Amino acid sequence: MTAAQVADEFSRTAKVLVRRFDERLGEHGVSTPRSRLVAEVARSQPVRITELARAVGISQGTASTLVDALVRDGLLERQASADDRRSVLLRVTEQGAALAQDWTTGYELAAEELFRPLTSQQMSTLVDILRVLGADEGEVAR
Numbered sequence: 001m002t003a004a005q006v007a008d009e010f011s012r013t014a015k016v017l018v019r020r021f022d023e024r025l026g027e028h029g030v031s032t033p034r035s036r037l038v039a040e041v042a043r044s045q046p047v048r049i050t051e052l053a054r055a056v057g058i059s060q061g062t063a064s065t066l067v068d069a070l071v072r073d074g075l076l077e078r079q080a081s082a083d084d085r086r087s088v089l090l091r092v093t094e095q096g097a098a099l100a101q102d103w104t105t106g107y108e109l110a111a112e113e114l115f116r117p118l119t120s121q122q123m124s125t126l127v128d129i130l131r132v133l134g135a136d137e138g139e140v141a142r
Helices: 003-026 032-044 049-056 060-072 094-115 120-134
Strands: 076-080 088-092
Touching: 003 032, 003 094, 032 049, 032 060, 032 076, 032 088, 032 094, 049 060, 049 088, 060 076, 088 094
Parallel strands: none
Antiparallel strands: 076 088
16 A cells, blocks of 8 residues: 555545534534634633644634634633733633533534544554654654
């Protein structure tokens, strides 16, 4: 098997996984990117948008656009940092926290369904491989 064949299979599988997660989260009325942002803010709040974008693996511009919509929808709120008034921190609202918990449950159920065919050892091996492939230059894979 060639590296190009591995890349093709990886790409195809990634699309299947994203589609299945979107379908499951769609049952909760949310897209995967929106649910990931709200859940990450709930997990690590208060958080700056640059940290949030890095944590979920999207560009700062994309994160900013999604955050604007989530603030308009009343799921996130912005507040000035006490340490640096120029810096804005994000927090979940009460409504956002409740939805994040619901969405996280949906995400976890979808993950269980999707990865059910794999043994525990296969999942560990897959995580090891993905960490190597996903490591930034200079970053040490865990």
